Amino acid sequence: xxxxxxxxxxxxxxxxxxxxxxxxxxxxxxxxxxxxxxxxxxxxxxxxxxxxxxxxxxxxxxxxxxxxxxxxxxxxxxxxxxxxxxxxxxxxxxxxxxxxxxxxxxxxxxxxxxxxxxxxxxxxxxxxxxxxxxxxxxxxxxxxxxxxxxxxxxxxxxxxxxxxxxxxxxxxxxxxxxxxxxxxxxxxxxxxxxxxxxxxxxxxxxxxxxxxxxxxxxxxxxxxxxxxxxxxxxxxxxxxxxxxxxxxxxxxxxxxxxxxxxxxxxxxxxxxxxxxxxxxxxxxxxxxxxxxxxxxxxxxxxxxxxxxxxxxxxxxxxxxxxxxxxxxxxxxxxxxxxxxxxxxxxxxxxxxxxxxxxxxxxxxxxxxxxxxxxxxxxxxxxxxxxxxxxxxxxxxxxxxxxxxxxxxxxxxxxxxxxxxxxxxxxxxxxxxxxxxxxxxxxxxxxxxxxxxxxxxxxxxxxxxxxxxxxxxxxxxxxxxxxxxxxxxxxxxxxxxxxxxxxxxxxxxxxxxxxxxxxxxxxxxxx
Numbered sequence: 001x002x003x004x005x006x007x008x009x010x011x012x013x014x015x016x017x018x019x020x021x022x023x024x025x026x027x028x029x030x031x032x033x034x035x036x037x038x039x040x041x042x043x044x045x046x047x048x049x050x051x052x053x054x055x056x057x058x059x060x061x062x063x064x065x066x067x068x069x070x071x072x073x074x075x076x077x078x079x080x081x082x083x084x085x086x087x088x089x090x091x092x093x094x095x096x097x098x099x100x101x102x103x104x105x106x107x108x109x110x111x112x113x114x115x116x117x118x119x120x121x122x123x124x125x126x127x128x129x130x131x132x133x134x135x136x137x138x139x140x141x142x143x144x145x146x147x148x149x150x151x152x153x154x155x156x157x158x159x160x161x162x163x164x165x166x167x168x169x170x171x172x173x174x175x176x177x178x179x180x181x182x183x184x185x186x187x188x189x190x191x192x193x194x195x196x197x198x199x200x201x202x203x204x205x206x207x208x209x210x211x212x213x214x215x216x217x218x219x220x221x222x223x224x225x226x227x228x229x230x231x232x233x234x235x236x237x238x239x240x241x242x243x244x245x246x247x248x249x250x251x252x253x254x255x256x257x258x259x260x261x262x263x264x265x266x267x268x269x270x271x272x273x274x275x276x277x278x279x280x281x282x283x284x285x286x287x288x289x290x291x292x293x294x295x296x297x298x299x300x301x302x303x304x305x306x307x308x309x310x311x312x313x314x315x316x317x318x319x320x321x322x323x324x325x326x327x328x329x330x331x332x333x334x335x336x337x338x339x340x341x342x343x344x345x346x347x348x349x350x351x352x353x354x355x356x357x358x359x360x361x362x363x364x365x366x367x368x369x370x371x372x373x374x375x376x377x378x379x380x381x382x383x384x385x386x387x388x389x390x391x392x393x394x395x396x397x398x399x400x401x402x403x404x405x406x407x408x409x410x411x412x413x414x415x416x417x418x419x420x421x422x423x424x425x426x427x428x429x430x431x432x433x434x435x436x437x438x439x440x441x442x443x444x445x446x447x448x449x450x451x452x453x454x455x456x457x458x459x460x461x462x463x464x465x466x467x468x469x470x471x472x473x474x475x476x477x478x479x480x481x482x483x484x485x486x487x488x489x490x491x492x493x494x495x496x497x498x499x500x501x502x503x504x505x506x507x508x509x510x511x512x513x514x515x516x517x518x519x520x521x522x523x524x525x526x
């Protein structure tokens with residue numbers, strides 16, 4: 001199962017989906033928490049701003065920082081309560097400033113506390129706050145608290161539920177910009193405002209309910225992520241199954257293809273995208289495989305037939321000679337017939353062995369420096385008597401072209417091409433041989449004015465034992481291996497051979513051989 005491509009795809013899909021969901025969940029969880037903190041800070045900022053603005057108005061009163069409570073406090077008020085000014089009560093009290101000749105006289109009116117309107121100390125503690133602000137500090141599960149410090153760290157006011165908070169001086173002497181600090185401490189969220197006149201106002205609230213709500217949101221995100229992951233894995237398995245189905249079909253078709261059944265192909269309409277391209281490539285491979293099997297079968301049949309014919313001639317001549325006593329002339333004729341048949345059979349076997357060596361990648365070439373013009377001239381002169389018998393004119397346009405290759409094999413190629421051009425030409429026709437250098441390649445072409453090759457047969461002329469005219473070729477003694485050998489020799493030299501033909505107008509076969517570095521050096525030296 002681990003080696004299955006489908007399960008691997010599904011496993012990777014699950015891993016990627018898990019990572020994506022976890023990353024998305026963490027980001028959403030953090031964004032929710034930051035949003036919640038921003039909302040809490042905004043609420044605490046509003047409350048701290050109300051306190052700061054109230055203190056700013058009180059600080060504008062004369063002798064605010066030098067104010068002291070009266071000697072006698074109203075009933076129900078402590079000295080700490082009396083330390084808070086009130087805009088609603090104002091009476092003169094003794095000042096620490098004294099005049100040289102009389103009682104202490106305050107240099108300016110100082111606000112003092114009047115009689116409390118209610119005996120509860122809490123009312124007195126908060127009477128200097130605005131009425132609409134009192135509800136902001138009511139008790140509750142997420143109740144707010146506040147602490148007001150002077151610049152020297154003395155607590156001016158604080159809520160009864162306010163925890164013990166160590167004073168930190170955030171005042172900047174040379175700054176005329178108010179300071180605002182937001183922080184989390186011991187499960188509390190607090191905002192500190194420092195006014196330009198040095199008063200520190202802290203407003204905070206408990207985070208217990210918010211943390212519990214955030215945890216609930218986290219569990220909800222985890223549950224949603226798990227549900228999405230489950231659906232994704234199930235859907236991914238279904239999609240991977242549909243994706244792998246065409247591949248399974250291709251595998252089944254490939255298994256059914258054998259030497260006896262090479263015609264079956266993959267239906268391209270059932271596949272698309274890359275799988276369609278794969279199916280197309282596989283069908284092309286099957287086509288080549290079928291063609292190779294057919295060629296092998298035809299080659300085997302043709303080789304058997306070509307070898308069987310001379311053997312049959314030899315056997316028949318021997319049986320005929322041994323059937324009864326013969327004269328010396330009759331025995332000599334039978335032996336000559338057997339000799340011709342054996343030579344033909346030997347030539348065929350040598351050609352097959354040569355092709356086998358080329359097919360195995362071991363052509364056994366004896367390469368060396370040569371001149372293609374010399375090879376072409378020797379081949380033309382060798383076959384000139386055969387052309388003269390049929391009154392065929394041999395023309396040549398040959399220039400010196402140095403080359404590095406096997407002289408014997410390249411000569412064999414030219415002889416095969418020239419013999420075919422003479423054999424399949426009209427009496428009194430013409431054969432032209434051209435050797436030249438074109439675009440850095442050595443080009444040897446043989447053209448004739450013979451019977452030509454039909455267009456349907458032209459792609460097959462380099463196949464082994466292929467004959468355009470089966471009856472005439474056998475009558476002329478051809479085996480159908482000449483052009484196949486020529487192609488193998490040319491390919492072994494890194495070149496290519498092509499054919500152009502028009503029926504009843506002639507054929508041109510062109511050999512193009514690329515120059516190697518040794519050939520270039522030889523050409524420069526020459």
